[in-house]
Every structure is written in C-alpha cells, then in structure tokens.
Amino acid sequence: xxxxxxxxxxGPPGCGKTTFIESVLGATGRILIAARCVRDxxxxxxxxxxxxxxxxxxxxxxxxxxxxxxxxFSASDIGSDAFFMTELMADYSQGVVLxxxxxxxxxxxxxxxxxxxxxxxxxxxxRTRDRALEQRGRVDAIERLLCExxxxxxxxxxxxxxxxxxxxxxxxxxxxxxxASLLAGIAAARKAPQPRAxxxxxxSDRYSGIEHAQLVVVNVRHDSERDAAEQxxxxxxxxxxxxxxxxxxxxxxxxxxxxxxxxxxxxxPSDPGRRKALTRVRRAxxxxx
Numbered sequence: 563x564x565x566x567x568x569x570x571x572x573g574p575p576g577c578g579k580t581t582f583i584e585s586v587l588g589a590t591g592r593i594l595i596a597a598r599c600v601r602d603x604x605x606x607x608x609x610x611x612x613x614x615x616x617x618x619x620x621x622x623x624x625x626x627x628x629x630x631x632x633x634x635f636s637a638s639d640i641g642s643d644a645f646f647m648t649e650l651m652a653d654y655s656q657g658v659v660l661x662x663x664x665x666x667x668x669x670x671x672x673x674x675x676x677x678x679x680x681x682x683x684x685x686x687x688x689r690t691r692d693r694a695l696e697q698r699g700r701v702d703a704i705e706r707l708l709c710e711x712x713x714x715x716x717x718x719x720x721x722x723x724x725x726x727x728x729x730x731x732x733x734x735x736x737x738x739x740x741x742a743s744l745l746a747g748i749a750a751a752r753k754a755p756q757p758r759a760x761x762x763x764x765x766s767d768r769y770s771g772i773e774h775a776q777l778v779v780v781n782v783r784h785d786s787e788r789d790a791a792e793q794x795x796x797x798x799x800x801x802x803x804x805x806x807x808x809x810x811x812x813x814x815x816x817x818x819x820x821x822x823x824x825x826x827x828x829x830x831p832s833d834p835g836r837r838k839a840l841t842r843v844r845r846a847x848x849x850x851x
Contacts, residue, residue, distance in 0.1 A: 641667035671846035674775035
C-alpha cells in the first residue's frame with residue numbers, strides 16, 4: 563500500500579469546501595487524487611463510483627485531479643481498509659484529498675471550511691445534560707442485558723475481560739448469584755436520589771467538528787462578513803485557552819496544540835488568508851513525502 567499524505571476537508575453545506583479543494587489541486591504542484599465521501603449508515607457495504615456528471619467530481623477533474631471517485635460508506639467502514647481498497651487508491655498519486663464525511667480513522671491534515679456566523683449565531687452554545695435520564699438509560703440497558711440468557715457473561719466480558727468470563731461460565735450457580743446481585747443493585751439504583759441536570763458548553767450544530775480541525779478557513783464572500791468571521795476565529799482561539807470551554811468541548815482527549823485559523827475569500831487567489839491556508843496544506847504534503 564502506497565504511503566501518501568491525506569487531507570480531509572469538512573464543513574457545512576455551501577460553505578466553500580469544493581472551492582477550497584480546487585485551490586489545493588491547482589496550487590501544490592503534485593499529482594493528487596480526490597474523493598467525495600458520503601456516510602450512509604443504511605448501507606451494508608461501502609461503494610465506489612465515478613459518475614461523470616457528479617458536480618463535485620467534475621470540478622475536481624477540471625481543477626487538475628488525476629483521479630476522482632464518489633465513496634459511500636457506513637459507520638462500520640470507518641477506520642477499516644474499505645477506502646484504501648478502492649480503484650481510486652490503486653492509481654498513482656502523490657497525495658489524496660477527501661471532501662465531506664471522513665471514512666478514515668486518521669488523516670495527515672484535517673481542514674474545516676466554515677461560513678461566517680449569521681446575526682445572533684454563536685460558535686459555542688450552552689446545553690443541558692439530563693443526567694437522570696442518562697443514568698436511567700444505562701440502568702435499563704444493563705437490565706435488558708441481564709435478562710438475556712448469555713447476558714451475565716457478556717456484561718462480565720465488558721468489565722473484566724475474557725479469562726474471568728470463562729471461569730464464571732463453568733459455574734451456573736455463580737452466574738445466577740451474580741445475576742441476582744446485579745439486579746438487586748439495579749433496583750437500588752432506581753430508588754436512589756436522581757442526579758441533577760447540568761449545563762455544559764458545546765459546539766453549535768452548524769459548526770460541529772470544527773473543534774477537531776488542524777486548519778480552519780472561515781470563508782468570506784463579501785467584506786460585510788469579515789467582522790463576524792474574525793469573531794468566529796477569536797472564539798475558536800478561546801477554545802484552547804479557557805479551561806471550562808476546553809474541558810466541556812474537547813474533554814481530556816483534546817489537544818492544546820495551536821491550530822491554524824484564517825479568514826479568507828476563497829474565490830480570490832490573491833487573498834492573504836487563502837495563501838496562508840494553502841501554505842499549511844503544502845506543508846502537510848511535504849512532511850509526509
């Protein structure tokens with residue numbers, strides 16, 4: 563399997579993702595292939611096609627992509643070899659650009675193209691977590707599992723692993739005692755005082771995923787949008803500086819590594835923000851090859 567740098571471009575519909583990819587295809591000086599990726603959890607198997615009339619694929623080809631494909635996948639394909647086994651990935655190239663949903667577990671550069679916020683729209687919003695409802699859901703799920711014939715071993719497997727499960731299976735009485743003890747614990751949990759609802763910070767729906775990007779491009783189409791775009795960029799900087807915001811949005815798995823944030827008119831080749839974003843992409847391609 564060829565080792566090639568992979569850049570993934572995400573963002574809400576109509577934000578300028580394809581426009582950004584067109585600029586990448588024309589500015590790196592490398593042989594690149596491009597795929598439009600769509601997640602569809604109703605599918606049983608991933609599927610690759612290359613329709614000539616597909617609007618994004620046509621734009622990729624016109625911008626210089628040496629190969630293009632539409633890749634449809636489900637949640638079960640994420641992180642698997644499904645995308646790497648496509649005909650597109652069998653083609654020679656010096657880099658790969660993905661648009662849309664990410665079918666891979668890891669990419670070399672994650673890009674989020676964002677629209678400026680509308681009046682009154684915010685990047686981060688306050689939401690309420692119903693902890694009592696969450697607890698009831700966990701208790702109900704465990705109770706349903708314990709009512710199944712093989713429920714106790716399955717639950718033990720999730721908690722302590724295989725060897726203990728095999729030992730417990732050899733003792734039916736031990737299994738029934740465990741089942742009774744766990745069901746008694748569930749009954750006690752239902753009678754216990756319920757935890758209070760709590761509020762937390764979260765990314766608004768339209769910008770979901772921006773918190774994990776390594777490069778954020780706020781695409782402004784008119785000068786009147788620049789103030790709102792600059793505010794969005796400033797709010798994103800706050801994410802890695804304010805402890806409460808960082809813990810709520812990114813939690814303990816989040817990285818405090820500074821990210822590249824630019825405000826740019828992607829339709830203007832001379833725009834300084836656009837040039838800075840492309841420099842970041844070129845660096846990602848160079849670092850892998």
